[in-house]
Amino acid sequence: MSDIERLNSMLPNSLSVEESREKGILTLSVGPQHPGSGHFRLIIKVDGDIIVDAEPDPGYVHRGEEKMCEYRNFMQNIPHLERPVIADSCSILYPYCLAIEELLNIEAPRRAKFIRVIMSEINKMIFELYWLGIYGIFLGHSTMFMWPMADRELLIDLAELASGARVTHAYFVPGGVRNDLPDIFKDRAVRQLKYFRNRLNEYSKVFYENPLFIDRTKGVGILSREDAINLGVTGPVLRGSNVPYDIRKVEPYDVYDELNFDVKYMKDGDCFARAYVPYLEMYESVDLILQALEKMPDGPVRAKLPPNPKGKVGEVFKRVEAGRGELAYYVISDGTQKPYRVKLSVPSFRAIPAMRKLLIGARLADMPAIYWGLNYWPVEADR
């Protein structure tokens, strides 16, 4: 049995047109022009308030990132590869840089590795705050949108201080990072992160302990441990379903093995767990950055490279933990200046089977919570 057949066998059968007409079922096209969908369509059939069928329909923002990679050389690929997830732009470049470094046979300097960890964690928090804000809007909680968006500015300021750009940094390059951190970075980062940690404590009181928030999310859209593993979800969704799996621990890259952190996970597998895991991870990210700032040595930040390097013949597979889960690159080089094939394996795309699984049988009002709780980012899934 092939993988796709196995996946299909796990999902419920969809309804035929005649069947839905007989039962008086209403078909809703949620998206692509819907306040709660993004560049994505979800064809939903509702029987009263209960969703009886859900058909995810991605592909509205397909840009051909993988094909574009084949026409550019290793360095030129950097700016366009981060476009799919501008809210988490360092994490999507990270595995690319790791893969190309292996193909070009170079190693990033030690200081650059620490800087990459710092920037990657800052970007992860930027993404998680953005995600939390939209989650608030999806539940009708306007303050839950405004607070994370306002606190996100602190971290964006930090990233801007390091790279010069607010969202699309193009900061990671094969062989290190583009430029060194400015001198004031460390002081400012420590100050802002301490303030940010205090703000996080308030989030718990205002958002997560709110009885209505708990009513809306606890016990909604339960993804069991077996289903989570079999459907192939990653990241906070997987960790919310009682699987403590984190690429940073399982397959440490750069200097993650030298830093202390816990893999946060929850046992329930419901929407609340999926919303709470990123919140707990933000505390870990703050700790990781503070540790990395302490341990960071002086030295160069970028390995020397010829102007237009040629890769060795071969293939390489690298993966990192991004804000939404496991992000992997598979790069084949045929010995020229350009990659022969670049394959992105993005976490958002893996959420689609789980989305169908969870939506069927849920209430229409729970649709936004389940959809956004799965960490689905339409632009990234379409690539």
Next chain:
Amino acid sequence: MTIEEFSFANFIKSVLWLAFWILTVVSLIGIPILFILLFYVEPPEIAGMKITPYLLLTMITNPQVGAPLIRATLESDFFKVAVFPGFGFASIFATLLIFTERKLLAKMQIRVGPHYAGKEALWWIRQFGGFPQLIADLLKLIGKEIIIPASADKIIFLAAPVTMVVASAGLVSLIPVGENWVVADIDVGLLVIFALLGFFPLTALLGSWASNSKYPFIGGLRALHQLVSYEIPLFLSILGVVILAGTLNLTGVVNAQSDIWFLFLLPIGAFIFFITALAELERIPFDIPEAESEIVAGWLTEYSGMAYGLIQLANYVKLYALAAIFVTLFMGGWSGPTIFDSIYIFDSLVFSGEELSSFLWFSIKTFGVAVLMILPRGINPRIRMDILLRTGWAKLIAISFINIFIAVALIYTGVV
């Protein structure tokens, strides 16, 4: 004329010419026509005086003659319905509430809120910078086209917003703002309030059905479900007040609270009324019929331009009305100590001190309750339909019966 050619002498000259022509036209054509018309029209009679042009002319030399007219106008039916305490007062109150809501939410959410519109004109009251934003919003809504969906039922579609405004104005007309200051002082006031409150979700359903669109349809059905879940506890909570006051007349209810507010005697009833009023207003956390992230804008999806503006106006007038009803039922209405002196113009009464104080106390209490009704929006997510139904039927109805038992016990033991 461009700016460069502008000269002050020319400006004065043009103003003088304009004044000259206006005076000429008015004196030669306007005044004769007015007198011809007045010859045929019967003059109205106010405060025992016939309002003739001669009387108006004598008022210029002897203003004392017109002074009793002011009080008479204030007590006239038209003034009460249109200006105070009727729809005009409610609309201004609603406008203030919109501004308060926007500024207050902004404070809670680390924002500034409306700030730029009229910042220069209102520099002397910094907190109110941005108040003209409401006027700008209104002008924008008026200027927009009202798009009617191709297959919509035109008449019902356009009737729904108007009906909502009319129904909320009906609520306003029942509220006493002071002793004898009420548009319709009827004996079954509370029954009329029940009837009007039950009418709003029907309007929502009609409007949504007439739009002939899927999301509005779901929104309209949700509005009806919501009605089913909150209406019974709402009525039961008011029943406690009726038992204590012994009347359905709102003025009577206020007078019954002269010793102690019903808020202290029936705290449970007040709580239930507050919660169900939020549900009636479709405000967060009960904005289920308008749930934006699920069903676009609920039953409002197809409305645009001033049709949408009317619905919003009706919603905020309703917010004022429900806050005022809460004050009337539980917080002693207009009652409060007299702090003003009476206002006289040429020895004839305009407002007595008691009236002015009662307006003030009523406004302060209503504003406070309305702000309390606004606040949950800042801290709560939207509740789900089945949770609301369960809360309404299993919890609120149960404790509203406890509330009624408390009311009966208070009567039986002779406390009230």
